Amino acid sequence: MSASLRFLLALLVLVVLVSGGFYVSDRLRPTAAAPAQAQAGLPRTKPTVAGLYQVSIEPENATVPQGELHAWVLTLRTPDGKAVDGAEIAVDGGMPAHNHGLPTSPKVTAALGEGRYRIDGVRFNMGGRWELRFAISGAAGTDAVAFDLDV
Amino acid sequence: MLLRAAVWLGLFWAIGLLAGCGPAPFNEKERATIVSLSLSALKPLPPDPTNAYADQPGAAALGATLFFDTRLSRDGNVSCGTCHKIDRHFQDDLPLGVGVSTNNRRTMPLAGVAWSPFLFWDGRRDSLWAQALTPLEDAREHAGNRAAYAHFIAGHFRERYERIFGPLPDLDGVPDNAGPLGTREQQAAWASLGDAQRDGVDQVFVNLGKAIAAFERSLTPQPTRFDRFAGALAKGENPRSADALSDEEVQGLRLFIGKANCITCHNGPRFTDDHFHKTGVPDAAGLPAESGRADGVSKVLADPFNCAGRFGSGRLENCPELLFIKKDGPELLRAFKTPSLRGVADRPPYMHAGQIPDLAAVVDHYARAPKAPAGHSEAEPLTLSEREKAALVAFLRTLSDP
């Protein structure tokens, strides 16, 4: 076999390996990773900054819709777990990465008892990482808490 | 022997290349995002609790007639259809709408408008019927007044009106021209009316708006090549060749939902988040500075025909969009409503006052992301090659009818 033919063959093998490699890496690129991790590591229960309260939040209807006005239920407790009623709660938030606030002004529309408050008028108009912040004034004093969530 | 091996290898290589060429398949997340943009993801038409006639065919038929009737104007030469042209996606291809005189904003297309919680570029109305009343009394558009409209309905549509809305009020003694927003004489005439007369005129005027609104609810977006592509993707099928997107269009779609961030605002099956944003679009030359949504918020809250008003639901508690409206914040100043991108390739020029002439220039605008005339622009500069820019434009074209 002539040298030039061997060279050609070597080249061919090289091309096959390289293009095959690209091809495979393209197909095998991790695909469905993103949705699964969505809410992992984003707690829905947290102590407030100064530790005066413990706060839990849950969307009123199991899922968090994109684009629609919807409500959340916030549960307020003392650090040792007693429900706190009669607190004033102001809601704020936004998308820190996009440098904008919430598109609406959500408010507490009902005190449901047992430390539960209905927060209505929340809308997440785009996908991504959002922050919901609560300023809380109750018998124990004034404190704040922020939650991250992925929409 | 070696030669035969080389031939086989070459063959495998060619097959591998053929199969591997063309865009890589979409991953699960991309697939879900693409399906969320397709018309099959469109929610059912939202009800309008402030319009009891919203879904009555008779009201819609009357509304369709009125939409195209030029007699609903001061000089008998302007109808809604003058600017919202039926054969032009209900817009007029002009940078600024022209009725009795020139408006300071571009005419908006109407497909899918009934899904939109706030109307106009600044969202200063909160229902289709309250919106319809606005151009009728705008001096630059129809330039009419509500007393004249009430007399017109009584004179030409009495029977159809009464079949839908019940008896017309007694308009005896109501002058031919009167209204709170008209000329000085018309305002004086309006002020001189008794409460019952004013109320009767308002009622006819509102019902006229409600009939037009019922008609507008039928203007739904039509499926395009993109929807057929996304539909096939949703079912895990290959789109049929006529519905498939070219490699360039797929590249554009990938950019739209990925690196170019278009999807942050142009999301959902109408390609809009129904919200208001600052994207660094320059003010139009020769027009007064705009305050956009900041102005829209105060106007919709002050509108006597809003959801909370007595012709609407009568109670703010029944009006979530108003109850939870964001009233202040730097984001509102000069923010404009995200337009739907359905059919966008068919209707240049673009933006709220037609500032940008074509889609290539729109994509250039987003790539450069100039500073907003005031405050912080939400659009961040993008690094896009010329091929990528062309791909984005190619993708936008798939949102037009076949």
Ligand SMILES: [Cu+2]
């Ligand atoms: Cu954002």
